[in-house]
Each structure stands twice: as structure tokens, then as C-alpha cells.
Amino acid sequence: EADIYQTPRYLVIGTGKKITLECSQTMGHDKMYWYQQDPGMELHLIHYSYGVNSTEKGDLSSESTVSRIRTEHFPLTLESARPSHTSQYLCASQGADNEKLFFGSGTQLSVL
Amino acid sequence: QQQVKQSPQSLIVQKGGISIINCAYENTAFDYFPWYQQFPGKGPALLIAIRPDVSEKKEGRFTISFNKSAKQFSLHIMDSQPGDSATYFCAASWSYQKVTFGIGTKLQVIP
Numbered sequence: 001e002a003d004i005y006q007t008p009r010y011l012v013i014g015t016g017k018k019i020t021l022e023c024s025q026t027m028g029h030d031k032m033y034w035y036q037q038d039p040g041m042e043l044h045l046i047h048y049s050y051g052v053n054s055t056e057k058g059d060l061s062s063e064s065t066v067s068r069i070r071t072e073h074f075p076l077t078l079e080s081a082r083p084s085h086t087s088q089y090l091c092a093s094q095g096a097d098n099e100k101l102f103f104g105s106g107t108q109l110s111v112l
Numbered sequence: 113q114q115q116v117k118q119s120p121q122s123l124i125v126q127k128g129g130i131s132i133i134n135c136a137y138e139n140t141a142f143d144y145f146p147w148y149q150q151f152p153g154k155g156p157a158l159l160i161a162i163r164p165d166v167s168e169k170k171e172g173r174f175t176i177s178f179n180k181s182a183k184q185f186s187l188h189i190m191d192s193q194p195g196d197s198a199t200y201f202c203a204a205s206w207s208y209q210k211v212t213f214g215i216g217t218k219l220q221v222i223p
Contacts, residue, residue, distance in 0.1 A: 033210065041215070041216065042213065042214075042215040042216055043156070043201065043213045043216075045210060048210055058210075090155050090156075092155070094208075096208070097208070098208075099144045099146070099161070099205055099208055099211070100146070100158050100161075101146075101148075101156075101158065101211060103155025103156050103157065104155050105153070105154055105155050106153075106154075106155050
């Protein structure tokens with residue numbers, strides 16, 4: 001079965017701090033995604049990548065940025081966190097010829 | 113504009129009953145319709161999926177019914193169990209492109 005890892009699992013930080021949420025997958029998937037989800041609510045796509053050095057903004061506008069320097073790694077960065085960024089962030093990956101999404105367990109971010 | 117509309121947003125079913133969640137889509141280019149199941153504190157996981165060339169797909173107690181002309185599809189959970197309590201998302205995509213999700217349905221199965 002596929003493996004996709006997100007760290008940290010929980011993060012509580014103060015306003016104005018810079019943070020990076022990590023996402024790694026061991027399946028060699030080209031496609032990777034970041035979703036934002038408020039508790040028990042809809043999944044909003046905020047970033048995606050179809051391969052190394054390829055990143056696109058998703059359907060929901062976000063102040064975060066992403067990078068894809070290696071196939072297996074897709075980190076998300078917030079330069080200056082605000083309380084409005086408090087949410088759960090889910091990372092997912094997808095194989096080139098397979099529509100199935102594999103999700104990580106998420107990072108629950110709280111900005112005080 | 114929501115391309116996949118899901119209802120109801122919450123559902124309470126007694127143990128042993130049938131849970132039914134409905135979705136409707138607008139984009140006729142969609143060619144893959146999955147359902148994802150999410151437990152609290154976890155990411156969603158693929159439960160079952162269907163393509164528009166069939167009207168029904170069954171896996172254990174879970175069945176997708178698909179109506180291409182009405183642009184609707186639904187998830188039926190037979191003999192619902194407390195362990196089925198989770199949030200269910202319908203979704204749609206086409207040609208291996210990014211997935212569009214419904215808003216989710218929180219299912220609670222009570223003993």
C-alpha cells in the first residue's frame with residue numbers, strides 16, 4: 001500500500017511566524033496536492049504539482065507557497081502565519097495513470 | 113461555482129439501516145466518480161469508484177448507483193454499522209486531471 005507522510009501532525013504557533021508543513025511520499029507519484037479543510041468540512045484545493053519544478057495554484061486562494069524540487073517532497077510554506085490560517089492541511093499524491101488519491105493524515109495548524 | 117453538489121450534509125441512521133448519500137454533477141466531461149471516506153483525525157481514503165459506462169457498482173455493503181442522463185450518482189451503505197460513522201465525500205474528475213470534491217456528508221450510525 002502507498003505511503004504518504006505529513007509532519008508535524010499538530011502545530012501551534014504565534015502570529016507572524018514562518019512555518020513549513022512537510023509532505024513526502026514514497027510511491028514515485030508525479031502528481032501531488034495540498035488541500036485545506038476546516039473541521040468536518042469541504043476539501044479546498046490550494047496548490048498542486050504535476051512534477052518536479054511544476055506548481056500551480058488551486059481553486060481556493062491561499063497566501064501559502066509550495067515548491068517541488070524532488071518528486072517525493074512537496075512542502076508548503078507560510079511566510080507570516082495569521083489566525084485566519086488556522087485549519088487542517090492535507091497532502092495527497094496520485095500516480096500518472098491512476099485516478100486514486102492517496103492522502104496523508106494531515107497537519108492541524110493553530111495560529112494564536 | 114460548485115461542480116459537484118452533495119446532500120445531505122449530515123445523516124443519522126440506525127444500526128442495520130440503509131445510508132444513502134446523493135451527488136449531482138454539471139460537467140459532462142467527468143469520467144471518474146469516486147467516493148472517499150474520512151474518519152476523524154485521518155485523511156480521506158478511497159472507498160469505491162465508478163465510471164459512467166456502468167449504472168451500478170457494488171463492493172461488500174457499499175454500492176454506487178449512477179444515472180448518466182440525470183448526471184447524478186449516489187452511495188448506498190447497506191446494513192449500516194457504527195464503524196461506518198465517518199464523513200463521506202463524493203468526487204469527480206476527467207482524464208486523470210485534478211479531482212473536484214463535494215462538500216461532504218457526516219454520517220452517524222447509532223446503535
